[in-house]
Amino acid sequence: MVKAMLKEKQIVKGKYEKQISEMCTSVDARVLPSPMIKYNETGKESQVAPVGGKWTMNDKKFNLEPVIPNTYTGKQLDEVLSEINRNAENNLELLLVILPDHDPETYGKIKTICETELGIVSQCFKPVKIMTLERSKKKLYLENVGLKINLKAGGRNSVLLDAISKRIPILTDKGEPTIIFGADVTHPSSREGSTPSIAAVVASMDWPEVTYYKGVVSTQGPGEEIITGLYTQYVEDNKIKPFGMIRELLKSYYRLNNQQKPKRIIFYRDGVCETQFANVLLHEMKAIKLACATLELGYQPKVTFVVVLKRHKTRLFPVHHNLPGESLNVMPGTVVDTKICHPCQFDFYLCSHPGEKGTSRPMHYHVLQDENHFTADELQNLANSLCYTHARGGTTSVSLVPPVSYADLAAHRARYYMKETPKSESGLSSAPQIAMLPKIHEKVMDTMFYC
Incomplete structure (x- = not known):
């Protein structure tokens, strides 16, 4: 166990308003172990144990x-x-x-x-x-x-050793295919007027490695937070046919994994404030279930739905600093799930990255629904381990789980498509109509083009 400090700005209103102490609150924390990273076998070193959330590419190959x-x-x-x-x-x-x-x-x-x-x-x-x-x-x-x-170019930079050894609880240990989703919505700025919001969903296609994520994007009403394109229907030849982002990604997973359907779904959702939790869970969980049911009668994989909050004012600081020049930030892998967390809900703070500049901001994970029955340790270790697999992270762990980060990248990439689409083609000239994105080319759609 290690000690950590919490510094949180609070606002107190009402009749019994009192002065808030400027002292930090002391909470218990622990540091999760770093996962082993696996590289190409042809290099002098094919495995590496990160120290402080970092490692080097010396004597390693991809x-x-x-x-x-x-x-x-x-x-x-x-x-x-x-x-x-x-x-x-x-x-x-x-x-x-x-x-x-x-x-x-x-x-x-x-x-x-x-x-x-x-x-x-x-x-x-x-x-x-x-x-x-x-x-x-x-x-x-x-x-x-x-x-x-x-x-x-189709390569894989590195993978988790525990992933290919099938030792990660829930994700790989039972030998049952699992898919990890990441979802995000970007909204237009005030300068862009009534430009549509863009939703992006990515999903892992390479179980058990979970390093390659296919991404899909769609437009929806400006400022609309619930992802409407997760599951939809359309009429063709007087028949109602299912469609949607979840269904498309599940079909790709089936095609790329020897006709196997995932038995479990882990869904990381970004960009949702606490007041929207119930509404987002209700609509998006329903969409996931409906999309699964259209693939095969009775197909209902277990779903774990996790919201990741980035914009909050909670900061963690270590109590003791033993080495001169040591960072004032907490160690990578520091997790707090008591005292400052919700007394009834399943949530935790995780600082998974080494803070070299400024003050590290931990991610706040809220588990809204967990049909896979993760323990707190299992879900915390999974999130921490995934943060060592980001394609852009190089030889450093990152602060945000890759599927959420990738969804954000895909959504922002689609903004360029919207800017380059002529108004006459996109429908921007008609106010009630939501502009459509151009379709991603079939030669590109199965790659991580958005990175």
Whole structure:
């Protein structure tokens, strides 16, 4: 056991208002063990034990694919991309794009054309940015680009040793296929007016490794928080047919896992405030159940529904600092599930990342429904272990479980599609109609193109 400190801003209103103490509250905490990370067997080191939420790529390997160099100048962007694709006989696996400067508009056009029209996975980077970085940061930037290139080219950077050994409770230990979902909704800014909100859902496709997540996106009414596209229906030939994001991802899982359907579902939901818990659980849990039932009569996998809160004012600090220069933040893996948590509900605070700058903010996990009957230790260790598998994390654990982070990335990527879609095609000129996103190309949809 370790001791942690809580610092929380509180507002007291009413007749009996009193002055709040400026002293922090002392709570019990514990540090979860770091998981073992597995790399390619061809490297000198194929396994590594992270220390303080970090490790290095020294003597480790993951697979890369070759890239054919081409240079184009003086042509329109869509013309250049189409020509590159034709020269590769429409079979280009990965396109590296060197951007002259930081130009979000050009970046958005490249991603929209590649991912919705041509079916090309792309990776952009900026040499100008590299030249301005310090030597140590330059190396880190290039390493991160390499990690994303490997991922988009179909490789796997690293996996949890316990995952491939099937030793993670509930997820892999019983040998029953499990799928992990992440869901998020991004809303338009005040400048974007009545632009639709965009919902994104990702799901793991590679049990038991759970490192590869397919993503789908859809639009819904501006400011609408409940994801309406999880399960829907449409009429075709006078017949009602099921459709929706959950159904699409479950069908992909079935196709990619030797016709196996997941026996369990773990659903991480982002962007929900506490006042919305009941409403979101009611509608989205129902949508999940309906989507499962349309795949096979009687098919009802057990679901664990977890909301992850990022925007809160709770901070944790260690009581003792023994080493000079030691970070004032708590150790990675620090979890608190007593005293400051809800007296009746299933929730906990987890700080899974090493805080190098500023004050670490723990994630607040609320388990709204748990049909899989996780123990607190099992669910806390699962969340902590998943934070060591983020494709962008490199050799550092992250603060947020990857499925939620990936859903956020996918939703923001879809914003570029919306910006590049002409108003006449998207329906933006008609106020009552919700603008539709262009369909992601079939050659791209099964990749982690959004990373």
